[in-house]
Amino acid sequence: MSQPVGTLRQQVTGDLYAEVQTFYAQQMRRVDALDIEGFADTFTDDGEVVHAGGHRQSGREEMIAGMRASLPRYRDIAVRHWFGHLIIEPDAADEDTLRVSYYSLVTQTDREGKVAFQPTFTVDDVLVRRDGRLMTRSRVIHRDTPVAPPAS
Amino acid sequence: MSQPVGTLRQQVTGDLYAEVQTFYAQQMRRVDALDIEGFADTFTDDGEVVHAGGHRQSGREEMIAGMRASLPRYRDIAVRHWFGHLIIEPDAADEDTLRVSYYSLVTQTDREGKVAFQPTFTVDDVLVRRDGRLMTRSRVIHRDTPVAPPAS
Amino acid sequence: MSQPVGTLRQQVTGDLYAEVQTFYAQQMRRVDALDIEGFADTFTDDGEVVHAGGHRQSGREEMIAGMRASLPRYRDIAVRHWFGHLIIEPDAADEDTLRVSYYSLVTQTDREGKVAFQPTFTVDDVLVRRDGRLMTRSRVIHRDTPVAPPAS
Secondary structure (H helix, E strand, O other), X not given: OOOOOOOOOOOOOHHXXXXXXXXXXXXXXXXXXXOHHHHHOOEEEEEEEEOOOOOEEEHHHHHHHHHHHHHHHHOOEEEEEEEEEEEEEEOOOOOOEEEEEEEEXXXXXXXXXXXXXXXXXXXXXXXXXXXXXXXXXXXXXXXXXXXXXXXX | OOOOOOOXXXXXXXXXXXXXXXXXXXXXXXXXXXXXXXXXXXXXXXXXXXXXOOOEEEXXXXXXXXXXXXXXXXXXXXXXXXXXXXEEEEOOOOOOEEEEEEEEEEEEEEOOOOEEEOOOEEEEEEEEEEOOEEEEEEEEEEEOXXXXXXXX | OOOOOOOOOOOOOHHHHHXXXXXXXXXXXXXXXXXXXXXXXXXXXXXXXXXXXXXXXXXXXXXXXXXXHOHHHHOOEEEEEEEEEEEEEEOOOOOOEEEEEEEEEEEEEEXXXXXXXXXXXXXXXXXXXXXXXXXXXXXXXXXXXXXXXXXX
């Protein structure tokens, strides 16, 4: 099977697309299971997360401590992260570095089955390949805000 | 185009990833159209579904009868099943058997356009290839529940 | 890596699947950013959109005028379009023409972070390749409605 392709400057292959989607599927299963150490393991040692409010967590230890502190919030809800519209751009100079952007929607289902939603986010990741395995080196989370100025 | 890949033990190719996504896209169009027979046809003859409550339906006939019985529930709503975070693992011993896990979110839109949500689910499927075509052999539906014990 | 595939009459490759998903990821980033001209640029000159109510917009100019007129609606909300269950069918006679069908869910997040939902839609697109790049030639948007007649 061969079909012409050509939308990105550096076109992503189907194999890599499937791999990145699978990477996130596994990473999100861990965070949604509140498997804090397992989640941290999907980041490089020097991995960084910049949260929507601007707070920066550097390195796995800080990440783990931050997640531990927020655990009580998830005591009575099942959290699920949903992704959409991934754009995957392999670095032109280094094929083991990928820039990935995606939409994120977070559902919180309580024990009665009622679903609540966090505001939507857009996320910019840098993934790197270490010993053949993808890991997140940096993540910047942007809360989606209106484009136009408020009505006056 | 060639790019290094290596996240799963048994890595899924882009072609297979696209095929499995397409299989579900077609299966969900049938269930969302309340095309009960068409939906049942996407299962093997001995296909099984274990619902979140534990109820098990074995074989197409039982599946069809069960869906017929629940039709009145959908009289005034448009149902749509949304999937996320597929993990596709080809069986190491039999390449015609796939284990697939995914998140599922179900929307119900009424005639006025108001959208309601069922609780979120995580689903474990076994797909098999018969005469070149994918079919579901088994499906186990898990309702997502909080990880931690209730606040006391 | 080689794995058997065979679900569609005209099977979509992983490379094309990734390309079409990437095309929509870029197109939706533009519409969600209210980048009207950038969005119109993802359509052919003679591109057409038939909205759920039946209103037809023909050509980029009409599309741009229509979107400009609806801008005030988005003044205080962040819109995000989520897609699901793509079915991509390359035209048997012309490999540069694709029929694509997908589910669409639209979230609207206000400044306080509250998320509202538009009714769900199913969309039928015709994509064409021009100078190697995918563009939308036609889009027909269907509002999802209940299958069965209203209860009497």
